[in-house]
Amino acid sequence: MSAITEDYFIYENRGPGTDHDRYDHRSLRSVPHFTWPGDKRLLIWASVHLEFFPMDMPSAPVKPIGGMDRPYPSVWDFSSRDYGNRVGIYRLMEVLDKHGVRATAAMNSEAAARHPHLMSEILARDWEIAAAGVDMGRLHHAQLSKELEETLVGESFARLRGLSGQAVTGWHSPGHSQSAMTPDIVAAAGGKYIFDWINDDLPYGFRTTAGELTQLPLSYDLSDHKILALQNMPIGDYEYQLSAAFDVLSAESAQRGGRILSLSLTPWIIGQPGRIDALDRLLTRFLAEDGIAAATGEEIRQAWLSVGPKG
Template sequence: MTVITKEYFDYPHRKKGLDHDRFERRYLRDLPQVDWRDGSKLKLWVTVKFEQFPMDMPAKPFVAPGGMDRPYPSVWDYSTRDYGNRVGAFRLFKVLDKYNIRATAAMNSAVAARYPYLLQEILRRNWDVAASGVDMGKLHHGDLDPASEAALVAEAFGTLRKLTGQSVTGWHSPAHSQSTQTPDLVAAQGGKYIADWINDDMPYAFRTSAGELTQMPLSWDLSDHKILFTQNMPIADYEWQINAAFDALLAEAKTRGARVLSLSLSPWIIAQPSRIRALDRLLARITATEGVTAATGEELRNDWLEMQAP
């Protein structure tokens, strides 16, 4: 029988309100009523996740969402994910091009190295490339050795900067999973924004030991991964949820100030033949609406920071 000692409950940061000093408590209702710098009310931020799921996915500390849980080698699982990077991605490119949308490519660095033709297509479209770890088998979590995690962050940024020629200022941890030091390591590597905390609809300032980051509102609840894969809902339900979110955020933007509609897309999920037309319909409606413009993650960060300037 395990006995919990009194020391187990000692936590130096416990206090009223937030139990950390990463950011100031903020209520969205209290933000000043301002539009985006180009005069738009609502920004559409499309983030496309380019992921590498190794065939020998580790089971601990947990299997990343979408990760294989069958015994090695799980060809069925692996080839389904690989479909996104070889086939689905190009279907997705076509739809986004149709509406002149420049997206943020949240990439595992292994994808950039293993799929050079895919990277060429991303760069040809002048998308914003953000680091998303090394691959989906190398997760960031509290039990990870600090030196090992620092090496993973450095490898992800270093590989992507070398292969893309971009400054690569954004970070999204594989599986939205962090350790307590992940933001500090991202900032130390020159990152400027991070998209792991899903606790707001707008960007906000986030403190680290290496300077301030901007935390970006990359939605998990509206992701194709959660709705179509994890919850296994029909494509009609996905379409309904995105439309409902769009209507609500646009109404807020018109009465309370600037807002962001975040669409997180996975080529192996949304770009299946049975689903891509739903995304086409959604983007047709969203982009045709007055007061709505699209932006990359870095563009959003820059706009947000300038809007905060006195």
């Protein structure tokens, strides 16, 4: 066995808290005080995940978030997720309509093609479409070739842009998956922001080989998927956690500057009849306060570039 040479320990991107050159290390407390446009201090970002789970989903190299738990053909798994796109989504839309919230629909392109009624309802509400890959069976990971990943990203953007007529500037990899090349490929395909990384409460610049993206803070810890489906906690705990997060972020926004509360919503989870009223109560409370507003992902990106501190 050969000895490790000295150059093994030399890494040009080594730095505080990062060890890469994708973005600069930043502590949230070091962000200068600022307010969002319209003198708003806290933005509510509702991202609705519209997914298609193939019945014969692969389990390797990893099973996606929400993937099938039972052997093929898992009718139970498939139909429970299909419930979201056929039933739960309408309850979710009614609640968001009630509170005047325009959402970001993070959509698999296969879901858009298979459920044209969903696209019609989204466009009627002037929601924003963000690309979320092809389907939940095709994740982005290191074992994909660059050519295949370029095909998946390109297909997702092209199909969603064609069906919606929107620019589709946002990207969320299915199941929070990513390879080392995903951001570069997304930027090259015309994406302007991503929301796969869960390491901040504010946006930041994310470098790629095709220019800089904006990374937006989508919280997985506060998602209905983690709290209600993965951790199997009661709806009261979900309501408590979202309400507690709002209290903290609202106080921080008053004392230290603008903040974002991410509402990551899944129709087959929060759209159940025993859960949807919790979201109604939360939005009633959140939007009753002064200085609070709802915004889409692209609106947040543009606001951050116009008023957000760059330090």
